[in-house]
Amino acid sequence: xxxxxxxxxxxLCAAAAFVAVEGVVFRTGLYSxxxxxxxxxxxxxxxxxxxxxxxxxxxxxxxxxxxxxxGLRARxxxxxxxxxxxxxxxxxxxxxxxxVWYYMLRAVDPxxxxxxxxxxxxxxxDDEDYEDLSNREMDIRYVTPFLGWADVFPFAASFPEWRxxxxxxxxxxFKGYAYRAxxxxxxxxxxxxxxxxxxxxxxxxxxxxxxxxxxxxxxxLSVDWKTGAIHFPEGSTETQKRIxxxxxxxxxxxxxxxxxxxxxxxxxxIVEHYRGSxxxxxxxxxxxxPVVRPILVARKTAVARELAASNPxxxxxxxxxxxxxxxxxxxGDPMHLNHPGSQEFSRxxxxxxxxxxxx
Numbered sequence: 123x124x125x126x127x128x129x130x131x132x133x134l135c136a137a138a139a140f141v142a143v144e145g146v147v148f149r150t151g152l153y154s155x156x157x158x159x160x161x162x163x164x165x166x167x168x169x170x171x172x173x174x175x176x177x178x179x180x181x182x183x184x185x186x187x188x189x190x191x192x193g194l195r196a197r198x199x200x201x202x203x204x205x206x207x208x209x210x211x212x213x214x215x216x217x218x219x220x221x222v223w224y225y226m227l228r229a230v231d232p233x234x235x236x237x238x239x240x241x242x243x244x245x246x247x248d249d250e251d252y253e254d255l256s257n258r259e260m261d262i263r264y265v266t267p268f269l270g271w272a273d274v275f276p277f278a279a280s281f282p283e284w285r286x287x288x289x290x291x292x293x294x295x296f297k298g299y300a301y302r303a304x305x306x307x308x309x310x311x312x313x314x315x316x317x318x319x320x321x322x323x324x325x326x327x328x329x330x331x332x333x334x335x336x337x338x339x340x341x342x343l344s345v346d347w348k349t350g351a352i353h354f355p356e357g358s359t360e361t362q363k364r365i366x367x368x369x370x371x372x373x374x375x376x377x378x379x380x381x382x383x384x385x386x387x388x389x390x391x392i393v394e395h396y397r398g399s400x401x402x403x404x405x406x407x408x409x410x411x412p413v414v415r416p417i418l419v420a421r422k423t424a425v426a427r428e429l430a431a432s433n434p435x436x437x438x439x440x441x442x443x444x445x446x447x448x449x450x451x452x453x454g455d456p457m458h459l460n461h462p463g464s465q466e467f468s469r470x471x472x473x474x475x476x477x478x479x480x481x
Contacts, residue, residue, distance in 0.1 A: 153297075154267040158304055158315065159322045162217065163263050169213050170230050172327040179209045181238060181400075184475055185231070187223050188243030190216035191408050193459035197331050198468035206476030208238065210468075218264060219255050220388035221280060225268045227392060234395055239402040239479060241471070242392075247407055247441055248421040249381040252374065256282050256384045262290050262300075269294045280387070335461040340412050340450045345370055347416050355450070362455070369456040370411075374418045382423025389425055393436060402479065403429075403436045406471060409444040409463070412453035439474045 155171065157164035173185070186194040192214035199210035213226060223242070231237060269277055278291035293300035308315055342355040343366070350371060354363050393403055405426040429436040444467060452463030459467055 153301060153305075156308060156315070156319065157267070157301075158307060159318055159326075161304065162260070163267060163304075166215050166218075166222075166226070166264055167267055168322055168326055169215060169330075170226060171323075172330070173211060173213050173230050176211060176327065178236060182208045183237050184208050184210050184239045184241055184404075185227075185237045186210065186212040186214060186241040186243065186471075187226065188214045188408075189218050190214070191245070191457055191459075192243035193408070193464040193467050194241070194243070194471055195335075195464050195468040198465045199472035202469055202472055206472045207481040208472065208475055208479070210472060210475075214243070215264070217260060219258060219261055220385060220392075221255070221258075221261050222264045224388050224391045224395070225265045228395055229268045234399045234401060237401050239404050239475065240392070240396065241404050241406055241475065242389075243406050243408050244426060245408060245410070246421075247405065247424055247426045247438065249379075249385060249423040249425055250419070250421050251377050251379070251381045252372070254380060256280070256380070257286050259286055259289065262286075262293050266293045266297060266300045269297075335459070335464055336454050337461045338454045339460055339462075340366070340453055340455065343412050343450045345413050366456050370413065370415060377419050377422045379422040382425050385423075385425040386428075389429060393429060393433060396435065401435075404439060404475065404478065405430070405437070406439045406474075407441050407444070409447035409452070409459065409467065411448060411456050412450040413456075414448055437478055439471075439478060443474055444470060 154163075154167050157167055159165065159168055186192060186196075192212070194210065194212050194214070196210045196212050199206075203209055213230060215222070215226070218226070227240065265277065274291060274294040277294050278287045281287045281290050298305070340355045342353065344353045345351070352363075352367060352370065354366065358366070396403060426436075426438060430438045447459070447463055447467055447470075452459055452466065454460035454463075
């Protein structure tokens, strides 16, 4: 019996030591700031750290969030601050989703008091079912640094399949396991990693604020929607032609309302985070592309419209405010604005915000 009691005592002490070390290293934000800057999680951490360090200019700040299609450039928007009355920042992250946006906003604005408005860029105000975002594994990589103990079960349960629930729960519960590959790389290349992190901390905020996007455009692009024939821009490579074809000619699927169910959950959590605060949640329908695909299906849900109709804290910018940008000269590919397009969009969006919220 003494031997058995000693075994379990040592086991309990080992478990306690593991929890303590795991908590100190991975749950205090200590290691998340050492993530590889070129990784998806490291890039996201850098974007949020820069925003948290950015001095608050006053009560009239607007934060933009979205994926790579959210083309708002804070510098261009802020150049007309005297006209709009608002100052802009962006934490848009390529590949991110509404589930990730919720955790990003909670991390960067935990008290829900910093901003006059959160500007959310969306493809449409009507929800089209064409990709199941609810089971997206990449979200686990993005969100793991921001999860606490209380998030383990809700985050895991937000995935519909047991396999991804297991992966999400394990990453949330044992962050060291989720970071294992990054930790191994850090131990092997820690000197180089620390130099890279130092450069990113010093310069990345200015890089992102001043960076000019590419000026390439798709002038000459046109589509015969009846026949499906695409006239490609002159000089297009085979890769560019393939991307244009895949995006513009993607098939449609049966509309089930699945996207609406997902968006009610995550847009709803964003709205709930800011409930009772001065912050407005503003949805913005992005310019759809250099050419606009015809609407081929009757969509079942429109969550952004529902929220705006039921909650005075939620607003919609005019649905067709950015239709004038839907031209080949403003896009670098079938989905993303180029530099001239992003500059024009940023100024237009800033003016729309100023008009919507007033001074």
